[in-house]
Every structure is written in C-alpha cells, then in structure tokens.
Amino acid sequence: MNALMLAGDRSGSGKTSITLAIAALLSRRMTVQTFKVGMDYIDPSYLTGVTGRPCRNLDSYVMTGDEIRQIFDHGCAGADLALVEGVRGLYEGAEALDGTGSSASVAACLDIPVVLVVNARSITRSAAALVKGFQAFDQNIRIAGVILNNVSGEKHIRKAGTAIEHYCGVPVIGAIPRMPEMELAMRHLGLMPYREGQEHREFQERVLGVTKMIGEHVNLEQLLSVSCTPRPAPEPSPLFSGKPSSDLRIGIAYDEAFNFYYADLFDILHASGAETVLFSPLRDRLPDADGYIIGGGYPELFLPELEKNIAMREKIREVSAQGIPIYAECGGLMYLTEEIILKNGWQGQHGETRHSMCGVFSGKAKMPAKRVVAYVEGRSMPGSPMGECSFRGHEFHYSDVSLNPDIPLVYTLSRGEGISRGTDGALVNLTLGTYTHIHPVSSIGMLLHFLANCRGAA
Numbered sequence: 001m002n003a004l005m006l007a008g009d010r011s012g013s014g015k016t017s018i019t020l021a022i023a024a025l026l027s028r029r030m031t032v033q034t035f036k037v038g039m040d041y042i043d044p045s046y047l048t049g050v051t052g053r054p055c056r057n058l059d060s061y062v063m064t065g066d067e068i069r070q071i072f073d074h075g076c077a078g079a080d081l082a083l084v085e086g087v088r089g090l091y092e093g094a095e096a097l098d099g100t101g102s103s104a105s106v107a108a109c110l111d112i113p114v115v116l117v118v119n120a121r122s123i124t125r126s127a128a129a130l131v132k133g134f135q136a137f138d139q140n141i142r143i144a145g146v147i148l149n150n151v152s153g154e155k156h157i158r159k160a161g162t163a164i165e166h167y168c169g170v171p172v173i174g175a176i177p178r179m180p181e182m183e184l185a186m187r188h189l190g191l192m193p194y195r196e197g198q199e200h201r202e203f204q205e206r207v208l209g210v211t212k213m214i215g216e217h218v219n220l221e222q223l224l225s226v227s228c229t230p231r232p233a234p235e236p237s238p239l240f241s242g243k244p245s246s247d248l249r250i251g252i253a254y255d256e257a258f259n260f261y262y263a264d265l266f267d268i269l270h271a272s273g274a275e276t277v278l279f280s281p282l283r284d285r286l287p288d289a290d291g292y293i294i295g296g297g298y299p300e301l302f303l304p305e306l307e308k309n310i311a312m313r314e315k316i317r318e319v320s321a322q323g324i325p326i327y328a329e330c331g332g333l334m335y336l337t338e339e340i341i342l343k344n345g346w347q348g349q350h351g352e353t354r355h356s357m358c359g360v361f362s363g364k365a366k367m368p369a370k371r372v373v374a375y376v377e378g379r380s381m382p383g384s385p386m387g388e389c390s391f392r393g394h395e396f397h398y399s400d401v402s403l404n405p406d407i408p409l410v411y412t413l414s415r416g417e418g419i420s421r422g423t424d425g426a427l428v429n430l431t432l433g434t435y436t437h438i439h440p441v442s443s444i445g446m447l448l449h450f451l452a453n454c455r456g457a458a
Helices: 015-026 042-051 065-076 103-110 125-137 154-168 180-189 201-215 220-225 263-271 299-308 310-321 331-335 444-457
Strands: 002-008 032-037 056-058 081-089 114-119 143-151 172-177 248-253 258-260 274-279 291-294 326-329 337-342 353-356 361-367 372-380 389-397 400-403 409-415 423-428 431-434
Touching (some): 002 015, 002 103, 015 032, 015 042, 015 201, 015 220, 032 042, 032 065, 042 201, 056 065, 056 263, 065 081, 081 103, 103 114, 114 125, 125 143, 125 154, 143 154, 154 172, 172 201, 172 220, 180 201, 263 274, 263 444, 291 331, 291 444, 299 310, 299 337, 299 353, 310 326, 326 331, 331 337, 331 361, 331 431, 372 423, 389 444
Parallel strands (some): 002 081, 002 114, 032 056, 114 143, 143 172, 326 431, 337 361
Antiparallel strands (some): 337 353, 361 400, 372 389, 372 409, 423 431
C-alpha cells in the first residue's frame, strides 16, 4: 500500500474539493482509505461518503507519533492507497515556532510525500518561488508534486508550470481553472456533514459535479506515481483488537442534530466489550443502556423537533438522576441544559426564540456568541466520571453556556475557553457535559474510565 498527502499553501487553496474529487475518482478503481489532519468532523464525513470507508483524523497536537501511526495502520487495513488531506497551510500549527498540529508534522511522522495545492490566482513565475520556499522551509518534508488551482488559461498554466518544474524539480500534476460553480457546490456541501444511512441524492449530485470539473484537470497516473510506502507503527495497537462478546451496552445519539464522532470511537468501544446502540433525540425513544454518549453537532438547527420529543428529554433527565453515566460534548452539552436561546439576528431571525431542552444541567445555552476555535489542554479532576488525568482536545462553538454556579466544573484548562474562564466539564450525578472534544485514542484512559463507571452503574 502506498500513501501521499494533499496539502494547501494556505486556507482556501482548494485542497478540500480537490482531495474529495481525487478520492472519488480513485475509489472507482481501487480501495482508498482517507485521513484528515486536524480535529475536524465535516471534511471527514465527505471523504467517508465518496470512499465508503470511515475517514480517520490525525493530529500531532492531540496525538503522539505512535498514536498517529497506529490509527493510520488500523485505518489502512485492506486499502490500496492512503490519501491524507491536510489542514490550512502545510506548515500551520499550534505555535509560531513549532510545527506541532500541522499537516507537515503528520507527513513527517508517517514519512509520506506531499502534493502541494497552490492557489495560483494572479501569479505565474512567483508560483515557483512560493513552492521553492515551501521546499526549503523544512528539509524533512518531501514535496513530490504540485497542483495549481485557479488558473486562468493555457498561457497561465504553461508559464507557472514551466517555472515550477524548472526551479523546483517537481512535476505539476494538475492545473485547475477558476470555476465559480465549483466554489458554489463546495459551499453548499460545507453546510452539513454527510451521514451514513441518510438519503444523499443531493450530496452525490454535488460530488459528481465537483469530481467531473476537477477530474478533467488532474493527471491521476502521475499523482499515483509520486506516492510511496509509509512508515509503519512500531507495533499493532491493542486498542482496536475486538473482544468476542459484549458485556456493556452504550447508547449513542446519532442523527441530523448530533453526529460529530471520530470513527475510531466505534472501533474502540467494540474492542472494549461495548455494544453500541444508535438513537435519534429527534424522533426516537431513549433505548435501555448502561451509559450514553451525546456528541456534538447542530442542535440549534433542529430545536423545534428536539423540543417536541418530550419523552426523550424526560427520559434523559430521569436516567441521569438515576446515576447512569452520560457523556456529552458541545452540542450534547447544550441539549442537556434547560433551554437553548437563539438571540435576535441569529441567521436573520427577528426577535428571540427559546426552546426547552433536557434540563439535566440547570442553566441555558445561547447563540450566537463569540466564535471559539482552539486547541484545549487541561486536567480532569477527582470526581470526574472520565477519571483524574491530563488531556488534550479541541473546541469549536458559537454558543455560550451559563450554568447554575452550584454545578461543579471538573476540567481545569491551561489552554482553551471551556464553559467558563478556563474551566469545563459540568458534572451532575454521573453526567458530564463539556465543550472540549477529545479523541478516543489520545484520551483512551478517559474513555475506559467512563466505561468502567457504566459497568459499575449497570
């Protein structure tokens, strides 16, 4: 199996649409396993949709090198090609003088080549200087080819391509013309994640359009020729070795409103002896289980439906009071408050709207609020159902949660916002709600401690 990374020279280079199209095209002739650098949910859902295999996340701020390689090896089982989509610009990371969290750090960890997507709008010979700078910046990164995006015609392609191949010594594998219709298609795709089991006619139509537009301008054979065998993990990860039988039943909220989960979660739950039962807070009744996970998503887009399912909201409040463990992230945290308030001006609405939620946590969630996108680093304190340990994760929200001051917050953050001034992890009984998204591999101790609590409550 060979591998390569598609990374951009900056945010907005077009790498997401290009990676999506290439993954779709290559999946017609081989088994493609995709990965996404960063703690993202949307892009991986699209890559999952076009390949039929769960896209997995790799992040060197949250994960160690061994964890990255173990996730990579596990995901690649049975694949012919691994295709890794970078995040932002190739060298963008968590800090100014450290590559941790960058696409480049993941490429170096796996020892795979990079095909650089360059936004060539309004530049020709300067594109070679840009690529040359990317090559010189880190000698450990192998830039094996270039795809030019936003070119304006054959003269533009010829001049920029000739300069890059002459000065940089790498092939120009594709040159994609400026296409407003492609930008529009990707903008519509970016509104909602792909969700397995849902009717996806519109998704398939948009992907087909993007694939057709891009596929005509990328040399796939040349792209495959620059891929290479990645560095393997030191040893197979025991995290993914499945048990023959389950002794635990975990309910997972999964529908249009709640679907932000990393693919590795389901594998690790299975390997830990947990049967997973999916349920919809929008339309189902809460299934019987030993514990529940309510992930992030877009509850704010489905508030009338969530409010209408009174039986679900009352049952969640009841099982929480009974001491059955519940773990809720971001959108899940919002759902467990007393109400979600959409303020005047939210998506053009006039006036304020309020919708009753589960009421596990006495308090309210409001939108919109300050946009928070950040890595998180902190410690889970004694008494947390996730155990006492250090962790790293990510937060991404436009909401603000105000809770009753009597509710303890059991996460202390050294980096990140959390619920209130660097504290996170609201705790009532064995229900924990947090803005922090953790990854199940890097935070395996927290997940296993949660499962232990579920076994104790069973």
